[in-house]
Amino acid sequence: MKRMLDFVRLHKQFAILSALVFLLILTAVSAPLWIKISPYDSNLKDAFLPPGGEHLFGTDKLGRDVFSRVIYGSRISLTSSLLLTISVLFLGTVLGITAGYFGGVIDTVVMRIADMLISFPGMVLAIAVAGIMGASTMNAVIAILIVSWTKYARLARSLVLKIRHKDYIYAALTTGSKNLYILKKYMLPNVMPTLIVTAASDIGTMMLELAGLSFLGFGAKPPLAEWGLMLNEGRIYMMDYPWLMIYPGFAICIVVVIFNLLGDSLRDILDPRNKTK
């Protein structure tokens, strides 16, 4: 307990941001317990009601409660962003470590595929992939995964190459250690801190990219309560019913800022250079 308090005292910013993230997750998870109006309940006659009264954030074109849609939207946005980030981290790390450790043909194949994907603007390629697969939240996650793993693979590979030819690796090989053991015992621990920091910083970006795809019609489909889709739906009423864009936009903004700051704090903590100070 004392160690925890010392940690919090030492890393106030990280502690506060972690608490905020915990609050966000708690809000999302507990939404069905305290939100009285379903985000999918519509009353067409109550369309475009301004914020106030029963509808804190007003209602949309189908008379659905914008507040409950924004809160429920966090469930979809957080889940899909975290799923995407973990998937990208996993795929990029596995491919990057494998390419860096084994080298040769594997390295060439993996890195040339990565080069090909990097040569296209990420979002444009994601739109193309999502367009081919059809609009859905899962397809949007897959589309961004396909274009985002390269960054992690390159990073993991470069970190592996830094230690690949160290004496202790050769020593391990000489003493009969299996490749899988070396990968788990030496390579993975060496690359993970940097990759985790990168992933934490990328959660906000992933969230924005998913919202972007939904906004463009390549992600979540109606009637799903998803922030990017809500922005798209509110766009044509922007001038007359601005609350349809303000609240989901504000939600995206807050969550992205929190996750970006959390990533920065995590980097400050895990960065070896900071430890030496």
Add this chain to the structure above:
Amino acid sequence: MRRIINKKTALILTLLAVIAGTSLAGCAKDNTNNDISTNNETSTNDENNTQKTEEKDISNTLNFGCTNFSDSLDPSTMINAAWCVSRYGIGEGLFHFDDEMNADYYLCDNYSVDETNTNWVFHIRDGVKFSNGNDLTPSKVVASLSYMYSQEAEGTGNSTPSQYMTYDSITADDSAGTVTIVTSKPYADLCSILAHPYYSILDVEQGNISENPIGTGPYAIVSYDTDVSIKMAANEYYWGKEVPYQNLNIIFIKDTTTKALAIRNGDVDVVENINSSNDLTTLQDSSDFNVSEATGIRCGFSYMNQKGILANEALRNAVLLALDDETMCNITVGGMYTAGYSVLPSGLDYGYQNLKDSTPFDVEAAVKCLDDAGITDTDGDGYRELNGQMINLNYLTYDSRNLTDFTEAIAVQLDSIGIKVTVNTTDADTEWNMLVSGEYDLLATNWMTVPVGDPYSYLDNWYSKSTANYCGYANEEYDRLYEELESELNKDARAKLIEQLQQILIDDAAVLVHGYYHSNMCSVASVTGANIYTADYYWITADIEPSN
């Protein structure tokens, strides 16, 4: 270093030389004109001239913003392509609809028909040329009409001109200037049929029809950037009034708000069909814009595919009972539609007031209807099952005339009675192809109900023996009355038959009717004549001209 200085010196000298040369040129011009003026004045005059030329160029260009309904401009490809050829002022027909949907003479200036109503002789207007300079001859007319039918017969395109007219022969007599059509059955009014965009006359022997159809309209295509824009120029051979604009840019804008913003920012001069009531009201309230509106003959509806799960009549009845048409029309789409329950608009003279709505909005009745039919939620997932399978209606729509708003509103209303609806938004071409192939449960669309001045061909959608019956609806009584309508030439008797056909469709819950659309066209104040016509076949005409 020296090289750099030399380069700089050379650059400065070059610039000085250019400035000096320009000044001398100005003096020379003054001298030639014997005009006593200072260099400054000359410069000002030149600027004014340039400005005037630019202004003239701008006033000679019309920018028209519209939704792109077809990537191809070959009218045989699909009906939307035929419409585009007519709407963009490229192709014209032998006849032209007025606002009462009567067919007026156009490329034809006279006709005669025998007493059997099968032998029609059309005289082609003299002096008309295509935009490539070729004369419009009866042979060209026959070639154009034959092209449409041969494409349909070969299955090359989805257009169905035989839906409106079938013939035994079409022959040209160039010396007499006539085209003779011997129809395979009597037609009460073939002129109205020939006013349909399927029968726009093109020079089919010239050019790439899908990207550059050659017609007799006021404008001709210069370049076509698929799905982006079309650059057009005045048809120098146009037979009608002088074409007011030298250049015409058709700019494809899909989104209705973008259309409204584009005209408000001056990026376009004219836009068709702004579907957001808020944006439309803003333009109507401003003296800087003209708004032309027409109501009446367009019906927004959804096909109910009766080859699939919607073959179940109880399910169809429940779907219609659960929908609040009035609220959808008045609130969800902001009054852009008038609510109704028949496939023919209430404003047309086909006995709407005598029709009885079999499925008025009643959610409790919808639920009871489903329960009574045994369509219940047996697995507790919130959605009902039919024959052991969860009902999940595949609802196709495309972004036009508030159709997506309707589909979303319908999806949430059906969800409340335990019917899951998956809305899939696509483009017009894809939707049409999926309609033809039957890959849908519900399919939102928007049709002109009297495409040839009469709803006969539109009602063909539900005639079981028709190739245009894409929804698989079949009713023997409907078929019998429809066949009777085919041969009935008396106007009042036709109206009565059409009324009966409407009631059958209502009683069978054959169609999900959204309402009757209010078309509009908006233009900036410096443009006049940008009117929306009752027949939605005409957007760009020679009547659109600078207001001064």
